[in-house]
Amino acid sequence: MFSEGLTDFFQLCLSGFAVGCVYAIVALGFVIIYKATDVFNFAQGELMTLGAFICYLFIVQLHVPIIWAFLLTFIVTALIGMITEEIFLRPMVGEPIFSVIMITVGLSVLLKGIIGLSWGYMIKKFPSFISEDPLSVAGMVISPLHLTTIIVTAILIVVFTIFFKFSKMGIAMRAVASDQDASLLMGISVRKIFGLSWSISAIVACIGGILLSSITILHPSSSFVGIKVFPAVVLGGMDSIVGAIVGGIIIGIVENIAGGYIDPIVGGGVKEITAFVVLLAILMIRPYGLFGKEEIERV
Amino acid sequence: MRSGDFKVSYAEDIRILQTTFIKICIGIFIVALIAYVSIADRYFIYLINLAAIATIGSLGLNLLTGFTGQISIGHAGFLAIGAYCSAILTSKCSFPFLLALPAAGAATIAAGLLVGIPSLRLKGLYLAITTFAFGFIVEHVANTWDSLTNGSQGMTVPPVEIFGASFDTDRSFFFIIFPLTAFAIIFARNVIRSKAGRAWIAIRDQDIAAQTIGINLLWYKLSSFAVSSLYAGIAGALFAHYLMYISPGHFELLVSVQYLAMIIVGGLGSILGSVFGAVFMILLPEMLKFLPDLLRDSHPVIVERFADINLILYGLIIILFLLKEPKGLYGIWTDIKVYWRNWPYTY
Numbered sequence: 001m002f003s004e005g006l007t008d009f010f011q012l013c014l015s016g017f018a019v020g021c022v023y024a025i026v027a028l029g030f031v032i033i034y035k036a037t038d039v040f041n042f043a044q045g046e047l048m049t050l051g052a053f054i055c056y057l058f059i060v061q062l063h064v065p066i067i068w069a070f071l072l073t074f075i076v077t078a079l080i081g082m083i084t085e086e087i088f089l090r091p092m093v094g095e096p097i098f099s100v101i102m103i104t105v106g107l108s109v110l111l112k113g114i115i116g117l118s119w120g121y122m123i124k125k126f127p128s129f130i131s132e133d134p135l136s137v138a139g140m141v142i143s144p145l146h147l148t149t150i151i152v153t154a155i156l157i158v159v160f161t162i163f164f165k166f167s168k169m170g171i172a173m174r175a176v177a178s179d180q181d182a183s184l185l186m187g188i189s190v191r192k193i194f195g196l197s198w199s200i201s202a203i204v205a206c207i208g209g210i211l212l213s214s215i216t217i218l219h220p221s222s223s224f225v226g227i228k229v230f231p232a233v234v235l236g237g238m239d240s241i242v243g244a245i246v247g248g249i250i251i252g253i254v255e256n257i258a259g260g261y262i263d264p265i266v267g268g269g270v271k272e273i274t275a276f277v278v279l280l281a282i283l284m285i286r287p288y289g290l291f292g293k294e295e296i297e298r299v
Numbered sequence: 300m301r302s303g304d305f306k307v308s309y310a311e312d313i314r315i316l317q318t319t320f321i322k323i324c325i326g327i328f329i330v331a332l333i334a335y336v337s338i339a340d341r342y343f344i345y346l347i348n349l350a351a352i353a354t355i356g357s358l359g360l361n362l363l364t365g366f367t368g369q370i371s372i373g374h375a376g377f378l379a380i381g382a383y384c385s386a387i388l389t390s391k392c393s394f395p396f397l398l399a400l401p402a403a404g405a406a407t408i409a410a411g412l413l414v415g416i417p418s419l420r421l422k423g424l425y426l427a428i429t430t431f432a433f434g435f436i437v438e439h440v441a442n443t444w445d446s447l448t449n450g451s452q453g454m455t456v457p458p459v460e461i462f463g464a465s466f467d468t469d470r471s472f473f474f475i476i477f478p479l480t481a482f483a484i485i486f487a488r489n490v491i492r493s494k495a496g497r498a499w500i501a502i503r504d505q506d507i508a509a510q511t512i513g514i515n516l517l518w519y520k521l522s523s524f525a526v527s528s529l530y531a532g533i534a535g536a537l538f539a540h541y542l543m544y545i546s547p548g549h550f551e552l553l554v555s556v557q558y559l560a561m562i563i564v565g566g567l568g569s570i571l572g573s574v575f576g577a578v579f580m581i582l583l584p585e586m587l588k589f590l591p592d593l594l595r596d597s598h599p600v601i602v603e604r605f606a607d608i609n610l611i612l613y614g615l616i617i618i619l620f621l622l623k624e625p626k627g628l629y630g631i632w633t634d635i636k637v638y639w640r641n642w643p644y645t646y
Contacts, residue, residue: 039423093620097423098370099621102563105372106621109556110614116607227435230428238424269443276432283417287425 011140012260013253018146022212022250025227027232027244028156029204035177035239036197039089042104044205045226046111051077052213052222053119059127073210074203079199080196081202090194095197108223115220124218125289126210149211156207157245164241173197177239228255231279237292246290251275302550312464313492315485336473340446344469346585350540351480353577357561358487358570362560365457366491366570367523368503369418370427373434374531374558376414379441381407381532382539383448386456389540396459396540404529411528415521422506434555441547453546457520474530479537483530488570490526499523503568546628553610561619566629575628583616584609 030044041047054076058069088107092100130148134141164170175183176193184190212225232251236243259271288294306312316322336344352441385403388394394402417429441448448454458467459475466472490496498519501509510516539545557580565576587609624630 021531031349040427086624088618095625097565098364098368099625101370101372101424101427102559103618103621105556105559106614106617109553109610110618113607113610113612113614116610117604120604227431230431232424234428273436273439276436279432280417280429281427283421283429287421 007140008260012256013106014140014142015146016253016256017249018215018252019150020249021149022208022215022225022248023232023252024153024154024164024228024245025208025211027206027229027236027247027248028160028241029208030229030233031199031236031244032173032197032201032204032243034233035241036173037085037089037194039092039100039104040238041201042101043108043111043226044229045223046078046108046115047081047202048205048209048212048226049117049220049223050080051202051208052109052209052218053115053204055210056124056126056213056218058121060124073206077202077206078199081200083197084202085195085198089198090191108226112220112223115223116209119220121220126213126218128214140197143215145211147216149215152207152211153245160241169196196221212288228275231275231282233289234279234287235282235289237289239293240289240291243289243291252277254278296297300488315488315492315592321486322414332477336470336542337376341469344473346581348469348472350578350581351476352534352541352547353558353561353581354480354574355483355537356531356534357558357565357573357577358483359534360558361562361565361567361569361573362490362499362528363489363523365562365566366496366503367499367520367527367572369415369520369523370423370428370568371527372427372555373414373430373432373437374439375408375554376430376434377410377531377536378535378554379437380410381535382545383535384532385443385536386454386539386545387447387571390454395461396456399463400533400536404532405534407532408525411524411531412521414528415524417518418524419517431552431555434552438547438550442548446511448477448547451547452490453544453548456543456545459540467543469598476537476541479533479593483533484570484574487530487573491570495519495522500568520599553613556613556617560613562627563617564627566627567625569627569629571632572627572629575632579628584627585611587612 026044026048027054029047030041033039033041033044051073055069055073058064058072059066062069064072084107088103089100092103118288128145130144135147136142164174172183172188173193173196175186175188176190180190183193208225209222212222228251229248232247233244234247235250236245236247255271257272260276262270282289304318316325332347336347339347354377356374359377360371363369363371381403384406385396385399388399388402389396399576410533412432414433418426421429442451444450458465460466461475466475481552485637490502498509498514501512501514502516502519502523506516535550538549561576561580563576564579565574588605620627626633
């Protein structure tokens, strides 16, 4: 249908798109926390990996039926998110930004240790729920897992749009994000919203973790993807949910294309680093990202 | 306040060693340390040397983060540049150590300025992400640039050699690192009470106000980055020549976190705190190593998973200090001092 070079290009875009969807999901969880509680969560990647491991625990180690396993996983991760907020982040409200950042950095190290201690460093494979025979579309190949990832992302976007637009909780969360004092005066419990944001974010991160470990492998070092999400959120704008999704997908595609075209020339290593080069470029040119709120403060 | 301790001039008030008692204490400490090193076991000298190297690094980070308020989550990147620069110059270009060390310092200053430039536009969070990305990129380059750094296998580094004398034992290295660390502490202490130091503190407290009263943000932010990265570069180079082997694993993200933990545990914005924090964070895992020895038979898990337990501990220490004792060990130290000074009264 297309010439060979063009097909290759689209193929790279397509698989980049699927990986970008995972970034988008994790970035979504990240933005939910940042928007509602003003906390830049360096531990998002660890939350993601922890969620995936908990799911693994239920499905493989405890042999819970799949539907129940997912449900249990979501409940447990939501609780973990809520408790984390309650114990570690609540006392830091109003503290300088450095302390808050460092709390989440400490949290990420702590969770990394807990994950390593509980599950070890053997490479694990997530049980696959669907066939792995690749589908062929217009000369391009896509694995059903990648397709699932794309579909799940689409569903999440729809669910969250409805949640934030129409549900009482979602509207309360948006209110807290835009003005905490005013929403307190309107009778919204800001504490509850903070806890809720963390638990929603933990669930979203967990979904991202499950998808990622289905596509690749399950290993404590998967939390590395959490780091890759920074470029995505910065590109999209840190307080924009649309931005998180667009940013994640763009980073996924750019990374894959750079890996496909530049890696063979320089002999590897470009793919991992592209996202961060993009990150530095954005921070220099447009620090508030594509969709973020523009805050100008000249010094 | 001590009775009879009246300051009658400004110079007296900003003096570093305020009383004869403190001078005597420091004199005794130095003599005791040197005496201890000349008789101590190799292992303990090794720990002292590591702590001294870490002190230089954490001083640098504290000057940048604690005093100037510019968050750096990529300090391991500066350490790596210093270490690799000195290692490559001495092993591949056969530079003498005395030339390689300043060269490593200069290279890290250049890197520091490069990272510092975005700090003129970005604050807080964004700067944290920038430095984070920087640290990551440096580690990645060290890992992939095989021809220069030998990649993940790491490279061997010649020991410190000054005018033909080789300092390759732990004890002899101590006599290199000790004066350097002392100089680093004294320099940091002095730069803080100079115009530059006061400007840094002003920038930390309120940068717009600092700009308004005539502090050149460009110059002082960049100078803070330069001094901080110079410290880190020197620490990295010394580390490389001391261990005589470096690999990208020595400069991973966790090391940056470790250095941040040092200044948080020690006390942000305190010179003495940097020293406390560095010593504490170096000794802590070593002290913990005795724990597995005790539990080896009953709980073999603890020995196998020691690295993970270490991670958990780092995380907990950072979080607990931030939550419970934000002033760090230095805060505890001053509290104790005040307590004894006023005893038996509470104030």
